[in-house]
Every structure is written in structure tokens, then in C-alpha cells.
Amino acid sequence: MRTLSKSMKNRLILAVSALVLALAALVALTRDTSRPIDGEAAQRLIAESLVHDAVVEGPYLYFKSAGTLYRVPTAALDMKKVYAQTAVTIKEPNPYMADLITLVVLLALMLYLLRWARKNREIREQQLSEQLQLAHELQKPADIRPMLSDVTFKDVAGIEEVKEELEEIIDFLRHPGKYHNFGIRMPRGVLLVGPPGVGKTLIAKAVAGEAGVPFFYQSGASFVQIYVGMGAKRVRELFQKAKQSAPAIVFIDEIDAVGKARGGMRNDEREATLNQLLTEMDGFEDSSGVIVIAATNKIEMLDDALLRPGRFDRRVFVSLPNRQERAAILRVYLANKPHHLDIDEVASMTVGFSGAALSSLVNEAAIHALKKGKKIIQLEDFTAVKDKVLLGKRKILTFSEEEKRVQATYQSAKAVTAWWLGIEFSKIGLLSDHFQNAEKEILSRSELLARVQVMLAGDTMLKERYGEGFTNGANDLKEARLIAQEMVEHYGMGEEGRVDAMAVESVLKEAREAVAQIIVKSREAVERLALALLEREVIEKEEIKTLVDDLF
Ligand code: ADP
Numbered sequence: 001m002r003t004l005s006k007s008m009k010n011r012l013i014l015a016v017s018a019l020v021l022a023l024a025a026l027v028a029l030t031r032d033t034s035r036p037i038d039g040e041a042a043q044r045l046i047a048e049s050l051v052h053d054a055v056v057e058g059p060y061l062y063f064k065s066a067g068t069l070y071r072v073p074t075a076a077l078d079m080k081k082v083y084a085q086t087a088v089t090i091k092e093p094n095p096y097m098a099d100l101i102t103l104v105v106l107l108a109l110m111l112y113l114l115r116w117a118r119k120n121r122e123i124r125e126q127q128l129s130e131q132l133q134l135a136h137e138l139q140k141p142a143d144i145r146p147m148l149s150d151v152t153f154k155d156v157a158g159i160e161e162v163k164e165e166l167e168e169i170i171d172f173l174r175h176p177g178k179y180h181n182f183g184i185r186m187p188r189g190v191l192l193v194g195p196p197g198v199g200k201t202l203i204a205k206a207v208a209g210e211a212g213v214p215f216f217y218q219s220g221a222s223f224v225q226i227y228v229g230m231g232a233k234r235v236r237e238l239f240q241k242a243k244q245s246a247p248a249i250v251f252i253d254e255i256d257a258v259g260k261a262r263g264g265m266r267n268d269e270r271e272a273t274l275n276q277l278l279t280e281m282d283g284f285e286d287s288s289g290v291i292v293i294a295a296t297n298k299i300e301m302l303d304d305a306l307l308r309p310g311r312f313d314r315r316v317f318v319s320l321p322n323r324q325e326r327a328a329i330l331r332v333y334l335a336n337k338p339h340h341l342d343i344d345e346v347a348s349m350t351v352g353f354s355g356a357a358l359s360s361l362v363n364e365a366a367i368h369a370l371k372k373g374k375k376i377i378q379l380e381d382f383t384a385v386k387d388k389v390l391l392g393k394r395k396i397l398t399f400s401e402e403e404k405r406v407q408a409t410y411q412s413a414k415a416v417t418a419w420w421l422g423i424e425f426s427k428i429g430l431l432s433d434h435f436q437n438a439e440k441e442i443l444s445r446s447e448l449l450a451r452v453q454v455m456l457a458g459d460t461m462l463k464e465r466y467g468e469g470f471t472n473g474a475n476d477l478k479e480a481r482l483i484a485q486e487m488v489e490h491y492g493m494g495e496e497g498r499v500d501a502m503a504v505e506s507v508l509k510e511a512r513e514a515v516a517q518i519i520v521k522s523r524e525a526v527e528r529l530a531l532a533l534l535e536r537e538v539i540e541k542e543e544i545k546t547l548v549d550d551l552f
Helices: 006-030 039-047 079-085 097-137 160-174 176-181 200-211 230-244 268-282 323-334 343-348 355-371 379-391 401-421 445-466 471-489 501-521 523-536 541-551
Strands: 052-057 060-065 068-073 088-091 189-193 215-219 248-253 290-296 314-317 425-429 433-435 538-540
Touching: 006 097, 039 060, 039 068, 039 079, 160 176, 160 200, 160 290, 160 314, 189 200, 200 215, 200 248, 200 290, 215 230, 230 248, 230 268, 230 290, 323 343, 323 355, 343 379, 355 379, 401 425, 401 433, 401 445, 401 471, 401 501, 401 523, 401 541, 425 523, 425 541, 445 471, 445 501, 445 523, 471 501, 501 523, 523 538, 523 541, 538 541
Parallel strands: 052 088, 189 290, 189 314, 215 248, 248 290
Antiparallel strands: 052 060, 060 068, 425 433, 425 538
């Protein structure tokens, strides 16, 4: 009964009281309420003419006297005398009457009980569905089930570099044995870092779709439950299921909900969940064939433990699409819509739009054209709805002119520094960079330090030019710190081989001082490149060379 709800309890009480009442009625109906009296006393009352309403029923004579109903066995009386002294009616007893009453009452009771049971079931079903809905709302699906993704890379427009980086993972998922036989350690975790709406979820689905493996989706928030221990349990279940269906992809959206840096305000539940996640990832066999892809837009907030080797050690940055990529995305969404448009023009007026924002922009423009009674979508439809999409319910990241200038300066400083330090890259974008990972297996300390310098270059330039830092550097600062940490903790490249936080700080300081020197010398080059970036958004490396060659 513990699990019965209040309304069900009330119903139960009602049903039991109805039963009791029915039984009481049955007893009352069939019970003899008359007072027994012996033959002699009855005979006396009759002789004195003090009785009325005398009735013979079955073996008894019933009569009333002074308001009381009496009963006396006829056998105890001299009936001839009785008949002579008073009026007696003889009532044939109905032998079936009592049975009939019992039957009717029982039938009624059964009907009632049946209805009650049915009603109960309905209530229970309703409660169950309410619970399920609630669970769904809490993003706590009752069961962890994979989905089969039919998304492929064809559905993801632009972001060619991201696709290239993930090719290896796809191949691994298709042929895990191949890698295992060669003893190649595959990444266990890939962290997709980028602002909302740039297609991180879409990319993860596409990886699953391309590899033809099941896709387990979980949002980070759904792990952090109200009850301590629930989140950790869910993580365990998730990985258990994923291993059973391996090769498989586990996708954790908004991992920062779980993986926020510890310290400060303690949250036992989140910490327990995070620890479980770390344990699961450490416990993987390389051949388990499960790859965890997580998404975040706040890598700088993540607990360092998540970013250690063997965990999310592969980081893929997904940036807002550049002009060409926006054009590609627009083409995807305009493909099935009649339009007369210069898509490049639409692309150039949508700086800062994410893929998701572009998709809703196309939709709004189509609605606008329809409302105007037009058969095709035109540029004016886009200009008419652009602000609406920007100011719409969904918060869309976009840059003002001033923000664009800051960002262009930032990116240019990185590109010029990379060029100066000989770090490979194909091009630089207003919204993205394309620094390649070193092809070499063995890197020197100065090569690693150069990477740290590139990550610090934008921030250093902005501080030099505007006298203060800006928030756009957060990801790079985090990356710089991670490289510095690796240098200190794994490669013993800290000062005098020290392995502590101080050593990390001093590597960062060293890099900062070195990059400041470069920035001082290349201020003009950075300005020039920034202007070009503002105009064209993406500049190839070859062009950078011709742009700034005369300066060095
Ligand atoms: P994120 O996970 O980065 O927040 P999503 O993957 O949820 O972004 O993207 C939301 C939607 O935006 C996608 O379902 C898709 O419709 C659209 N979208 C985003 N990026 C792209 C892209 N590169 N190509 C095509 N559609 C995209």
C-alpha cells in the first residue's frame, strides 16, 4: 500500500465501506428483530386482547403488543385457541427471498468491485504516463537506448577540416580490429568545442552515421540529478550499454554541466558523476570500441581531469562558419526552396550566424516570401527577416562592427605569430584558425613553447592595443595552459624539472614574454592583416606572406 497514491487510498476506503454497508444491509434485511417470548406469556397477552397484527410466518407466530414485535414458536401455542381469540393472517414464507436478496447484493458488489479495479488501472496507467512524462522532462529517459543515425557528412555543410579530423575516428569505429592488431592507441574521447548551433551534435551524429554504429545521446544536465548517486548510476549504465553495443559512440552534450572545474562551491552529486565518468573512461580497454564524443562551448570551465591523456585528449574546435561555409550551409537549406538569390551576398551579410541561425533565417525568409504572396524567395526577404532572427527568441551570436575589429586583430596576431614561429597553418579566418597539429612524433621544448605563444598572441596583442583583455581569448588561453601543463607534467620541461602549478605558471610567463617581443615587432603586419580579414573573413597563408613580406 506504500506506493498507493492518495486518491487511490481514498477509493479503497470507499470500496471497503461500501462492502461493509452492503453486508450490514444484507444482515439487516434477513435478521429477525422480533423479541422471543414463551408460549404461556403469549397466550396470556392474546387472551387479554392485547395483541394486534398477528402473522404466522414459518414456524413462528409474530405479533405486536404495546409497540413491541414478539415472536413465539407456533408449536408452543394452542393454535386453535389463538385463532379463536384474535385475527391471524397466515403468510406463506418465500423460501427464495433471502437467497435472492443475497444474490442481488453480491452481484451489485461484484459490479462495483470490477468498476473499481478498472478505474484503478486507469489511474495507475495515467500516473505511470505522468511519471514517464516527468522523467522525460527531466531528460531522464526511463531506458538508455541507442539510436541509429542516418546523418552523414553530406548533411553537414562547410567545416571541412573538422570532417578531416574525424575521418580517422570513423575508420577506427569501422575496423577496430585493424588498429588493435597494430597496437595503436585510439583516442577514447573527442571534445567538440564551439559556440551553440554550429553543428556539434550534428557532427557527432554524422560520425555515427558514417561509421554505421549506434549512437547514445545524453545531455550533461541529465546526469546531474536531484538525488546523490543517481548521476553516477546513469553514467555506469550508459557505458555498460555502450560496451554491449560496441563499436558505438557515446555523445555527451553540454559536458560542462558535469565537468565544471571542481572547487569553489561543492556539489557532491556533480562530483560523484564526474568521478564516475572519469573512472569509466579510464577503465576502457583500447579495443572496447566505444568512443566518447562530448560537446561544450566553455572548454575553459572544464575540469582539467577531463582533459588529461586517455580522456578527452582529442579536441576539435568547431567555429562559427566563415563566408564560404555560410554559403555552403545556405545552399543546403535553400536546395529545396524556389529562390532567386545571390547566395554569396546573403553569406556576406550574415557574419556571426551559426549553422542553426542560418537554417532559421532561411525558414523565416521563406515564410516572409509566402506571406507576400511570392513564388520565389528573394534577397529582400532575407533583409526583412534578418533582424527578427537576430533578435528572436533564440540567442544568436553575432558581432557588431567593433567586435569584428577586436576579433580581426586577435586572429591576425595569432596568424602573424604562427607565421613568424614557423607553425603550419593553411589559412586564418575571422572566426576560425587552421593550425595543424605537428606531423612529427617528437617535439622539442621550443616547438611546444611556440604553440603556447601562438595561443597567447591574440590576447597579448589586444592588451597592447586596447590596454585590456577581452573574453574572446578564453578558449586559446585554456589551450595554452593545457599545453604548458603537459610540458611540465609529462615531459619534464618545467623549470629545473619541477612538476607543480608554479612551474606551469612560469612556462606561461616565459611564453608570454616571448610573444610580446614578436607582437612589438609585428604590430603593423597585424594591422594590415586585420583589415584584410575584416573585408574578406578568410585569408590563405600564401596571401599573408605577400601582404606582410615587405615588413620583415
Ligand atoms: P550544437 O550542437 O553545436 O549546438 P547542433 O548540431 O544542435 O548545434 O545544430 C543545430 C542545427 O543547426 C542542426 O540540427 C542543423 O539543422 C543546423 N546546422 C548547424 N550547423 C550546420 C552545418 N554545418 N550544416 C548544416 N546544418 C547545420
